[in-house]
Amino acid sequence: MRALADAPLADEIDLLSCQAGLDLVKVTGYMGNKFTMLGWIERQIPKDAKTALDAFSGGANVAYHLKRKGLKVIANDLLLFPYHVARAVVENSHETLSDEDIERILAPNPNAGTFIVDNFSGYYYTKRVLSWLDQVWANIQKLSGYKKDLALAALGNTVKAKSLYGQFHRSKINLKADAGGFKESQLTSIPISSMVESFKRYANQLNRLVFDSGQECKAFHGDAVEAVRKYGADVLYLDPPYITEFSNNDYEYSLHFVEGLMNRWADKELLDDNRRSYKSRTHYDRESIRALIENLASESRGKYKTVIMSYRDHAFPTEKEIRDIFAERFGQVRVKSMDVEYGIVLGKGGEGKNGRELLFIASNSRQAPRSIASAGVSNCHTAIPVEVSLNNKDGLSAEAIDLNPNAGDPQFGFIMCRAGTNRNGDHFTPDELAARYTTAINKKIDLKHSQELTDIVGGIVAADFVEDETGGRVECVGELYAAEAPAAALAYKLMKKGIISQVSMECDYETGECSICGKTVSNKNDYCLHLRKFKGAEYQGKPVFEILHGVTFTGLGLLDRKGADDNARITQVASDKTGRAEYTTSGGNSLEDVKNEHETDEQREEAAKKKDSPGGGGAPPVDDKARIKELEAENKDLKNQVLELQKRVDELEAESKAAANKARAQKLMRKLEKAGMSFASDEDKEQELTRLAGLSDDAFAATEAAYDRAIQAKSECPNTGKQDADKGTGCEAKSASASTDRQMRSNADVRPADVDDKKLSLEDKLRDGFMIAYRERVGLVGAGKSN
Known part of the structure; x- marks a missing residue:
């Protein structure tokens, strides 16, 4: 049976039917079944994943698919029927039901008891069918191990197949519709031979699903949040009930008869209602389903590398709310969607039958910090x-x-x-x-x-x-x-x-x-x-x-x-x-594309008008060459508009730059005037202002530095510019005297001529030039190089 693991898996039909290779029967046509989406879900699983937990295993299609792909799988479900299905085909790797086993299960049993007949007569099926269910269930209790799981899974599938839409939301009590209009279901008379044939078919199909993947897989029966908390894996798959704008999917409510049959209602308190049901454990409303998803997201953080959750649109919480729930706990959240048509939709008019199936993929198990x-x-x-x-x-x-x-x-x-x-x-x-x-x-x-x-x-x-x-x-x-x-x-x-x-x-x-x-x-x-x-x-x-x-x-x-x-x-x-x-x-x-684009807007409306006009569309055809020429002109005009806008932006930027340069030039002029600089006329002052405003950033910085040095030199020599009678008392006289003491003299006591042989820097040359100009303007006699 190992070859099954390598067999191709079709996404379009039921998984179990595909592998059984017989009738196209939805063997695990469970509510919310994902057999049509297996390939889509698989593509979201990292290639290096080795272990997976399916916390809401349901029909076990996803869990079994992952087993076939070589993963070590843990399947969990709160309900007994999904648990037995998972044990039969996911955890089980070798046991099958023999023909003798099946015959013993279907054999009469006078000691079977009458619990099902006593409690469900008048609600579902006929007394003969209910008695048959009592006998089959009692015979299954003689089995052990995975054989018992296979038999219970086959019995559950048989009962589901012989029910209205695979559910037990309606009974014979207060039934207003004509039961004859329904095919074989719990509301009609079904031959025992039909029940026997169905059981054998499902038992054989389940047998064919048993194979050894080489990995130890497990199935558990418990609360999903507890399972997520207890176990850890590379991948966590979640498929909770969908609470939509149209209805809510209460699994145990709809499948109460199948679920109760697994242990013959041993732990159930039957209600005296028109369905003979019991209190459901899978009922959720808008608030409780949000709390469930939040708990699942919180418990999965740190234990699973990737979390994948199935949900749908027009549901509660909304797509955005679910994304936010996972984003608070994981660093990466993505959402995939596909259009689907749901098989069974409760509610008036079948609202919600067509929708979008959503996959939320969360990874990097950490709370993404607010940037x-x-x-x-x-x-x-x-x-x-x-x-x-x-x-x-x-x-x-x-x-x-x-x-x-x-x-x-x-x-x-x-x-x-x-x-x-x-x-x-x-x-x-x-x-x-x-x-x-x-x-x-x-x-x-x-x-x-x-x-x-x-x-x-x-x-x-x-x-x-x-x-x-x-x-x-x-x-x-x-x-x-x-x-x-x-x-x-x-x-x-x-x-x-x-x-x-x-x-x-x-x-x-x-x-x-x-x-x-x-x-x-x-x-x-x-x-x-x-x-x-x-x-x-x-x-x-x-x-x-x-x-x-x-x-x-x-x-x-x-x-x-x-x-x-x-x-x-x-x-x-x-x-x-x-x-x-x-x-x-x-x-x-492309001119042709421009023409086509334009035709999808204005020209299409004009064509429609011409078509509806008197004469039945007899207007002459549009001249393509003329139209292309017109569009070329329009295109050129639009481009010119863009160029003009860009040109205007550039002009505004230039004006802004010029205004900033002029402002800094005026600031420097005020600084010079405050330091004592004056100009021969307003015209000279304006020329200097214009010159400074036209300098580049680097040139202006050098000019400003030179002016600062000139101002500093002037402040250190306050007597400069005065016609002092005694030059020895002036700043220059003192400097000359001090310099004289340091001068080298010849033996004849004759001072040699001064030679300026030092190399001047650009800053020195600018400073000397500005000082010459400064002295000329203030009327300083003997203007020359600065000290």
């Missing part, structure tokens, strides 16, 4: 360029989030960033993106990261981390508020035309790590030599990049410049009128 960057201004900040390359081949993947066709505002999808290093030298790890991608949601979309409220044109409404062969990527959906902001409407149109070729997502991060030396910094001022000089380049043949930790995405700016990440791009632009996602070709430069 310091998100709490305030961060010292670490970077921008992530997102290139617009509207290419149909690069659209969002099937597993990624999709645009909402019913959204009131136009939407566009884009790949925000990918795992790896971009041209800026910023490196995002897959774990970091998977843990922090949700910080992009509800962030603003503005014009070039403007801080003005009027420049906000939209917001990011959805984000998802998608694993791929490169490590993963973050895909987002942006929404433009075209009705409220004229700039948003223009931006949307420019995106569709391909004129806006760049958007940029900015982010803060708590710490950065050097790829060369491993130094971690929380401020860019503390960069190591590698990051300061070589970030985005190479050092000794090795790439230099900064590994970002604690990332918080802060907003999206609409730009039109070349990006740093060739793989980051806008992938979809949705029409705000038709609600249909539109894909355009690379760059939006």
